[in-house]
Amino acid sequence: MADKLHFSLVSPAKEVFSGEVDHVIAPGSEGEFGVLVNHAPFMTTLKNGVVRVLENGTTKMRIFVRGGFADVTSEGLTILAEEARLLEDVTAASVQEEIDATLLKIQSLDKDDSARIALQEHFDYLESLKAALVH
Template identity: 35%
Template sequence: MAEAYKFELVSPERLLVSESVESVVIPATEGEMTVMANHSPVMTTIKPGVVRVKTVSGKEDRYVVYGGFADILPDVCTLLAESAVHVDSFNKSDIATRIQAAREDVGSAPDDQSRTRAEEFLHHLAALEDTV
């Protein structure tokens, strides 16, 4: 059995998870990361995706996140999400609304850099829609 460590998933609305876990897979902007106890300290940004949590009791949960950042230390991982919900509470119409808003952001971007960021965000949302 893997060593346990503390994981917290926080959104502006509420604390979704605060418990001992074996591992967490997070959708970092540079690619998926599996975080376990004694992980090297890292701070990373999060893209829209699914966080997979495996608790010490063996239970596995999934949460949909729409960005944010994670602070990873050897004994704790804190993910501060811009927005997050348990996958069972995921609403397909919510992601459709977010995709439409992202398309509008692409169309109204004032410069190439803003347009590129908006297109990347739109791409991540579309991939998330296909995943959940």
């Protein structure tokens, strides 16, 4: 369809979505951006946040991404995310359980332990994911 944007979102675990859509809004590292069919080509990095897929002006899907890249070409938009979760499949309770478990791991490590940095980044990601569930 010439009036639709081909959109694909892929994480290391799986292809989260691939299909024709009206509009995609994504959390670029320099700010949120939108892509419609026939958008000028560009590439950018993504920050943690929500990718919104719109049809007829209504949000049809929300996907939380943990960083990555967005590539807009004449073929459409491809997002390569470090991690991606469909928000409809995530509950605040399950995220809170992950937050609690991660916090316990952080607290059990020495302040100088190198694993602490990765766990802190994961904790921050989970906090962002939890916030996205409320909005």
